[in-house]
Amino acid sequence: MxxxxxxxxxxxxxxxxxxxxxxxxxxxxxxxxxxxxxxxxxxxxxxxxxxxxxxxxxxxxxxxxxxxxxxxxxxxxxxxxxxxxxxxxxxNDDRFFKMKPTLIYVLFGSILGIGLLRGESWLRKVMEELMPLDREGWMKLTRRLCAFFFALALANEIIWRTQSTDTWVYFKTFGLTAALFIFFIAQSRLFRDHALNNEDGDAT
Structure with missing residues (x-):
């Protein structure tokens, strides 16, 4: 590699x-x-x-x-x-492209869900360097993000099936990006309560 x-x-x-x-x-x-x-x-x-x-x-x-x-x-x-x-x-059918965000969010929500069923946070494996949290923090964040991904998938399905292409494009460009930003801002208390000090390690 x-x-x-x-x-x-x-x-x-x-x-x-x-x-x-x-x-x-x-x-x-x-x-x-x-x-x-x-x-x-x-x-x-x-x-x-x-x-x-x-x-x-x-x-x-x-x-x-x-x-x-x-x-x-x-x-x-x-x-x-x-x-x-x-x-x-x-x-020559725009429906396939509009389904793409749904599949992305369902896929990643499912991946996180499988890890949770195994008692693991697979989110931790890819984001640990960015956010040093204890094990409980990673599990909480993973559960929340898993549910959030499925919610975004559902929202995308509702928008593209019931609204105009204009509305979907604005939702895809700005709505989904803003939703992810707001989600992580809303986790500030979790990041504070479960942050690891530089000298600390996770015993689990």
Whole structure:
């Protein structure tokens, strides 16, 4: 495996969020247009989705080359964007791409849930360096995040099935991101109560 390397945090954030921002901007410009390609008519949303796939793959490859490391979430997101975005373009049906966040959140909620059933916090394995917590803290945070992922999956299903594409795009671009930010801000008391001092270790 490649050695994990540090990278400018602003550059890292730009590579992670840039494709999403470009998708949103392109959608706003093309949403009311349709295009005749190869005898088939495609809405602007489908063309923007088609452009988003290579963009997210390129940003993922650049992140890997710069850092020597990709998280499981980054890998899964890239794969699901390619598969479900590709299905939307191929079948000229935007529903597949709209399902993608649901599958991502169900997948990660299920992974955390399986760990909890085994009495383990698999979240701890990937985030321990960022947040040194005791075992009880990790278990509480994992249970909450597991439930939160399933709630986001349900919210995405309700939005894309009952609301307009415009509403879903705004929800996907801003709503889901804001929800994750608010969730972790809301855990500040847990982080305080279960934080480990630098010199302390977790005896369990």
């Amino acid at each position: 490649s050695e994990k390397r540090s990278v400018n945090p602003w550059l890292k954030t730009g590579l992670e969020m840039g494709p999403v921002v470009l998708f949103f901007v392109a959608y706003l410009r093309l949403k009311d247009r349709s295009f005749l390609i190869g005898g088939s008519e495609y809405e602007g949303f489908i063309l923007v989705t088609a452009a988003f796939i290579p963009l997210i793959l390129l940003s993922t490859v650049i992140l890997w080359r710069l850092t020597g490391h990709l998280s499981r979430m980054q890998l899964v997101t890239a794969v699901l964007v390619t598969v479900f975005g590709g299905l939307s373009v191929w079948l």
